[in-house]
Amino acid sequence: MERMASHYRKSGGRWLGSGILRGMGVTLKNWIGSYFDPSRLVTVCYPGERLPLPENSRSFPFLIYDGDDPEAGLRCVACRICEKECPPECIHIENERDENGKPRKRPAVFDIDISVCMSCQICVEVCPFDAIEMDQIYAISTNARFEPLRLHKEQLLKPNEYFRELSPTRSAAADARREAERAKQAKKKEAGKKG
Amino acid sequence: MNVVLFIIAALILVGALATVCVRNLVYCALSLAATFAALGMLYLALGAEFIGWVQILVYVGAVAVLIVFVILLTAPDRMRSVGPLFSRSRILGVGVSLGVFGTIAYAVHKSGSLKGSLSMPAETDMQSIGEELLSSYLVPLEATGVLLTVALIGAVLFAREEPVEGSEESQESKD
Amino acid sequence: MWLVIIQLKIGIILTFFSLLFAVASLAERKILARIQNRRGPNRVGPCGLFQPIADGIKMLIKEDVVPRKADRALHFLAPIVMVAPMVLLFGILPYGGGLTLVDLEVGLLFFFAVSSVSELAVFMAGWSSANKYSVFGAMRAIAQMVSYEVPLVLVAITPVMVAGSLSLVHMVEDQAGYAIGVIPNWFVLTPWGIVGFLLLFVTSLAEANRTPFDLPEGESELVAGHLTEYSGFKYALFFMGEYFGIFAGSGLAVALFLGGGGAPLPLLQWIPPYLWFFVKLVVLVGIVIWVRASLPRMRIDQLMDLCWKGLVPLAFVNLIAAAIWHYSGGGWQGWILAGGLLVGAYLMLNRVVLRSRCSWERKYYLAKS
């Protein structure tokens, strides 16, 4: 900055038209340089190439499952905290029920209407089971207004590995939390057995 | 050649008639421009290259554009139609135009150009026009220049009148 | 036979300029992109080379929208009145080497007379659209073109004075030959010539409504000026008219100052003159694009100030310098006298402009409270 100012004082600003010439020089350098130094081109050919997103970018929530089987590894226990906390009320959960109609601790229906979701991440914050996390999907336009934008459980479920790739930091923290929780549970069980 | 002249004359007449008869100010202005252009063509067809192109440059390129510009500036809402075809002072108008026509006709008749006695210079090239302008017609040329400059300065004065301190106008604007 | 040759020439010239239009519209986007660190169109064909074809097809099949309140006749006529004179201008450019179409004795006059018709086209477009942005854009464009015609003509007169003819062909002949065997006798290599060339370049940029003088089409305030209500093929015609205007202006600059079809070195004279002419023209068009990428748009009061307080006085001084040069017979006396005069004028302008910033500031004559 300092150098630029002194440069300006030395070479330009005193002669009419020198600013124009300097500007043209800058653009000329840019133009020729762009053919020799590809790193000058800051844009990418979008749909083919995409720039990596920053780790903390987020768009819409998704559900995490462990292991290979989405249904078996489902972390969500349908406690419905997120449903209650979601400010625009775009989460819809229905519990699975057994034959007596008693609710099970699993969601039968888990819908997020992403046309309403405002990406506030509150559902992620409140979930006690690290079952819901923020995704980074974009370019998800559809050809209808309602149904395609209402994501169902099947579309929302993604493996933990995906989350690890998406956000190493946050997934590591979540994994550590879950590990600690499991250890505590195991201890309790042991204590219970003993006692 | 004659056919071309007649076509051009017809164009001029149609353009001139349209200029006064059409009830749309913009069309009037554009017909006027077309008339000017046709006049330029007439000069060109008669072999007067220089005056022909000057006619187009000055009249189509400058006068018509100025007229159009004035229309844009002054009468944006009245552009679509101007009053009735025949104004109240039509008798006077007819009288004036008859007078002008008579004068010109008399002058042309007297000058003898109709009898073909005027000797046309074999070739009117740029060189001779320039020499004539800067020798025998130097004073009229300069006078025209001065006149135009005065007109220009006057226009600038009108357009850029700044309220003088303490004058009525600035008083008004302060109130 | 004569007719066939004429038609052949017309064909060659029109083909060249139409091709140049296609190439220039692509090159403009490519170069602009590169200068702004982008890639530019690269989807159609290899490296996006077929983009002009795609653009053309798009323009042709697009819906031709005419506003309901528009004046249909004028709305239709305006693009034609825009392009036709520009095409006529190509007829008198002195390509040399037998490709010159007509050698009018009053060539320069013809050039200005015909190109001034495009102002009427702008007005027709602006008014017939029945859109206030269009009307404003047209008003700006006409004011700008009328103003810049003054310095343009004043500058174009200087070579006329020195060459003693209005014919462009004659002017190119006057610039033939080489001083000391290597330096071409182009007018641009004289003190008044270089100033005249720069002035001519700037004013023809303004005449063609190109950046940095493109405020009749200033998107931010006027949508697209007089082109707002145009779409499809009519818009393409306007676009073509603008480009043809640039080509014709560049051609005029080449003929007046850059020696027409003359080769820059005696060694290169085996290349036919029209090729040289086209090369110079293309280079000038490239510079126009380069300028567009570099300079920001001016404000309307700056535009008028530049014209009336900068270019017109400079053009007058240049006229005097050319006269001095002519009567001192060129050579070193000419360089000292004419060059000194021009440098003095530049220094004075420099002083005036840079010392008193106020001349470039906006004055509110009416809004003063």
Ligand code: SF4
């Ligand atoms: S996602 Fe979390 S908060 Fe929401 S219902 Fe499932 S377990 Fe409860």
Ligand code: SF4
């Ligand atoms: S991110 Fe916010 S709005 Fe979207 S589902 Fe979660 S809580 Fe609701």
